[in-house]
Amino acid sequence: MEDWENLPEHILVNILQxxxxxxxxNASRVCKSWNETFQIPSLWQTFGFDFNIVEDGRRMKCLTxxxxxxxxxxxxxxxxxxxxxxxxxRVLTSFARTTPRRLRSLKIEFTGENPLFxxxxxxxxxxxxxxxxxxVSDVAKLVTINLSNLPVSxxxxxxxxxxxxxxxxxxxxxxxxxxxxxxxxxxxLQLVKHCRQLQExxxxxxxxxxxxxxxxxxxxxxxxxxxxxxxxxxxxxxxNLSSEAWKSFSDHLPNMRVTLGFDHTCPLFKIKEVMKPEIxxxxxxxxxFSLIVEEINIASQSYSKTLQKVVIQTRPSAELNKALxxxxxxxxxxxxxxxxxxxxxxxxxxxxxxRPKIKQSDKYILKHVAEPWMDSWIAGVESAP
Numbered sequence: 001m002e003d004w005e006n007l008p009e010h011i012l013v014n015i016l017q018x019x020x021x022x023x024x025x026n027a028s029r030v031c032k033s034w035n036e037t038f039q040i041p042s043l044w045q046t047f048g049f050d051f052n053i054v055e056d057g058r059r060m061k062c063l064t065x066x067x068x069x070x071x072x073x074x075x076x077x078x079x080x081x082x083x084x085x086x087x088x089x090r091v092l093t094s095f096a097r098t099t100p101r102r103l104r105s106l107k108i109e110f111t112g113e114n115p116l117f118x119x120x121x122x123x124x125x126x127x128x129x130x131x132x133x134x135x136v137s138d139v140a141k142l143v144t145i146n147l148s149n150l151p152v153s154x155x156x157x158x159x160x161x162x163x164x165x166x167x168x169x170x171x172x173x174x175x176x177x178x179x180x181x182x183x184x185x186x187x188x189l190q191l192v193k194h195c196r197q198l199q200e201x202x203x204x205x206x207x208x209x210x211x212x213x214x215x216x217x218x219x220x221x222x223x224x225x226x227x228x229x230x231x232x233x234x235x236x237x238x239x240n241l242s243s244e245a246w247k248s249f250s251d252h253l254p255n256m257r258v259t260l261g262f263d264h265t266c267p268l269f270k271i272k273e274v275m276k277p278e279i280x281x282x283x284x285x286x287x288x289f290s291l292i293v294e295e296i297n298i299a300s301q302s303y304s305k306t307l308q309k310v311v312i313q314t315r316p317s318a319e320l321n322k323a324l325x326x327x328x329x330x331x332x333x334x335x336x337x338x339x340x341x342x343x344x345x346x347x348x349x350x351x352x353x354x355r356p357k358i359k360q361s362d363k364y365i366l367k368h369v370a371e372p373w374m375d376s377w378i379a380g381v382e383s384a385p
Contacts, residue, residue, distance in 0.1 A: 047074075057087045060094070073105065075108045167197070202226075203228070260279060262287065289313055289314065342369070344368060
């Protein structure tokens with residue numbers, strides 16, 4: 001095409017959306033029509049900040065003019081540097097003050113290492129300010145919030161502020177890998193009561209209760225589609241969710257699926273207690289580093305109709321090999337299997353023959369020979385280099 005100046009607007013918007021902010025700005029200086037396209041609101045609906053060096057802070061200048069158009073916001077930052085943390089918090093507080101505001105989706109991700117003894121108080125304060133502004137009439141309510149890669153301490157006031165002012169919330173992920181979960185079940189219960197549109201929730205078992213499960217069965221709300229619950233060291237001191245509450249939850253939401261996970265800090269004796277047969281488990285994560293053959297057998301028996309994905313971090317044994325074959329035989333819906341220890345080749349061949357869909361989709365890690373990259377095997381990174 002010779003006349004680049006007359007490219008159709010929708011094509012030019014698609015091109016500009018693929019560029020960084022700096023590249024987009026340079027493109028806007030090519031000609032008048034490209035500059036006009038640079039200004040249109042649809043170009044700014046999805047936007048991301050990536051803070052790594054001091055100069056990245058200059059990108060915030062665009063918020064004054066275009067922040068009111070942004071609907072989907074992603075903030076990435078290397079939190080090891082104070083100036084990156086300050087810039088990210090300024091973005092959040094800027095949106096808290098923006099009116100009118102169209103922000104509907106928020107994702108924040110730390111990409112570096114936390115400073116020693118870092119609690120992230122400035123982030124929780126900035127988030128609380130943003131969440132509190134949801135009650136302003138000309139401000140859009142948040143629908144999607146993903147804080148799974150923001151390892152700071154979430155506490156009750158933050159979640160209570162969120163639930164009180166953002167009743168349109170549909171997705172919340174607070175599985176943020178912080179060492180201690182400080183979000184009590186009362187906060188999640190209030191969230192479920194206020195946010196009647198909530199369809200997907202990811203949290204630690206510390207924040208769950210029978211009352212939360214039963215609140216999801218109330219009639220005047222959208223049905224929950226996905227619940228992820230990870231059990232850690234706190235499980236030792238928690239009362240188990242009852243079979244009665246899980247049964248009522250599952251009976252009322254038969255199409256809902258649960259991700260049930262256990263990390264290496266969860267007491268081994270608690271895993272079998274938590275794995276109630278009434279739970280509609282579609283994804284099971286046994287990332288314990290210990291021998292967990294009995295738990296795999298429980299999954300084969302209790303979740304045979306619903307189980308689709310299994311992640312296992314354990315130690316090799318003859319019993320493990322047998323349990324995995326039984327798992328494949330028992331679970332016809334199984335399509336992903338990641339086992340982070342060495343298995344017998346015969347076991348791998350048998351599993352892939354029983355469930356060819358696993359091999360066809362290439363959603364598995366099953367190894368019988370050690371490879372150099374396996375020294376850095378980490379459950380949760382479910383792909384080989």
